[in-house]
Amino acid sequence: MSVQKIAKLAGVSVATVSRVLNDSPSVKAVNKEKVLAAIKALNYQPNLLARQLRTSRTGMILAMVSNIANPFCAAVVKGIEREAEKNGYRILLCNTESDLERSRSCLQLLSGKMVDGVITMDAISELPELQNIIGDAPWVQCAEYDPDSSVSSVSIDDISATEFVIDQLVKTGKKRIALINHDLSYQYAQHRELGYLDGLKRHGLAYCEIIYADELDYLSGKEAVLSLLKNAQRPDAILAISDVLAAGVINGLNELNVAIPEDIAVVGFDGIDISQITTPSLSTIQQPCKEIGEMAFSLLLQQIDSTSSVKRVHHLLPWTFIKRQSS
Amino acid sequence: MSVQKIAKLAGVSVATVSRVLNDSPSVKAVNKEKVLAAIKALNYQPNLLARQLRTSRTGMILAMVSNIANPFCAAVVKGIEREAEKNGYRILLCNTESDLERSRSCLQLLSGKMVDGVITMDAISELPELQNIIGDAPWVQCAEYDPDSSVSSVSIDDISATEFVIDQLVKTGKKRIALINHDLSYQYAQHRELGYLDGLKRHGLAYCEIIYADELDYLSGKEAVLSLLKNAQRPDAILAISDVLAAGVINGLNELNVAIPEDIAVVGFDGIDISQITTPSLSTIQQPCKEIGEMAFSLLLQQIDSTSSVKRVHHLLPWTFIKRQSS
Known part of the structure; x- marks a missing residue:
């Protein structure tokens, strides 16, 4: 020491x-x-x-990231880092990809008293197992939450954000809206799908098409849109539940010379930098990535600093719809 | 335990x-x-x-990443993880951004015997200080190297790769080639600049223009190209030392209705996914990202497993030039 x-x-x-x-x-x-x-x-x-x-603190915390190749996760980590360093804390990261064995190994740092607390971004499906390992130690779940869980969390309201996108697309005359989703073991993926289905129902839309991308990356988005366009009835709008998927969708449509947004509108989710530089630029739900990270650290620090048990809370931060050229 | x-x-x-x-x-x-x-x-x-x-090993290593928001770094980490897990090892990450104080905090894991070795991606300028902290512990430097250092490293030959790009641009008739570089505290940035200057000299080209982007992201690339085009004499080709910068360059040129590659050709560096989905698609130097990570772990494991001191080596892995629509 x-x-x-x-x-x-x-x-x-x-x-x-x-x-x-x-x-x-x-x-x-x-x-x-x-x-x-x-x-x-x-x-x-x-x-x-x-x-x-x-x-007798270590001044270190562990952040377990669901996918470091996802720019959204990197932006959240920046927020965690910013707030942590203001408070004299450093961050250790683990790229769990919601793999329980990876999480278990990294969480040895907690039992070994090398870190004072943990922020996770793991899939909701892993929460019960994580709860077994982490127990009563300071812990905040980030960008993914279970309202029934006793683990504090910071996130956005994915259902209402997705419903809002559907409203916006319908307002511009779109009637056949498809969804490109990802891994349903995540609550955010379940909630965005729920918001999509609710939105269709509220507007009485009959067309409903959901494709699941294998990975959260450009090429999976491109692959998903190419497979979607093989169907007999084409969509006139596509909502992708991540900007990287949406960027791949735009690329696929460009290659097929589909006019965006006239023939098919495209909307993403996250509000990361790529949404500003696609051709055309991408409409998207802007998540407050850095603020999610900052608040997750603040909640964690309250738990670390408190001598008695702290009431667990579920914070939902506000999102913004950014309309650009693609819709 | x-x-x-x-x-x-x-x-x-x-x-x-x-x-x-x-x-x-x-x-x-x-x-x-x-x-x-x-x-x-x-x-x-x-x-x-x-x-x-x-x-009496921990089965954990520490990987100190220079910038987790850089997709190149994330791809290298995937390679480290793949090889590590094959060998029963887990990875802890630290996003150092070549900040020595961050590195120092994380390296407590090494002195605290929580990890068996460390892979760094820090700037060459930090190597002497890191050497003081890490000493003789198992250590491999990754994607950045100092040929005079006693620290083993895995990288590519940045000078010859950049010279090759200049040759290719000259072959297509380009004569005014500009460079968009980044932080010169990194050896790779110095070497790519050196390769650029050598290339110009060998072809007897008089035009020489270097801009330094503030960050390795899309918007900095766009900003750099907009400032570059304000000069009296415009380039007819731009080499950006990272694909994310190059994607921003393409976006900036598209907005100005500059024809790519006819008016200005664009080439990137790294070979990450974004290069496949820009409009037009991006010519780039493909780095063997995963292989760099895999080999870094293999070299580290040799040091961990050896009972005597292991000869330090500098591995240069092969790169590939991928010609796409932008050049």
């Missing part, structure tokens, strides 16, 4: 270092000077050291 | 668990059954447990 290194270099006891860090008046001036010089030489931050000493 | 949990649940000693895991004949059948039942109930993998017992 850093305090021991400082004590060694300063030639004083660990207790003396601790007293200096906690600004105790009982330290000789000469020893205080030695300790401060050692802290400087070793390039440590005295405030963080003092905090760790007082609290 | 897991073995202790198993012992507790099975009601036997840790030594007995160890003997079962190592298939020792000296265990009573009834105890063996109890241990196997406990392993099953706790959902552990007996093979990994046995290996960890034999070797």
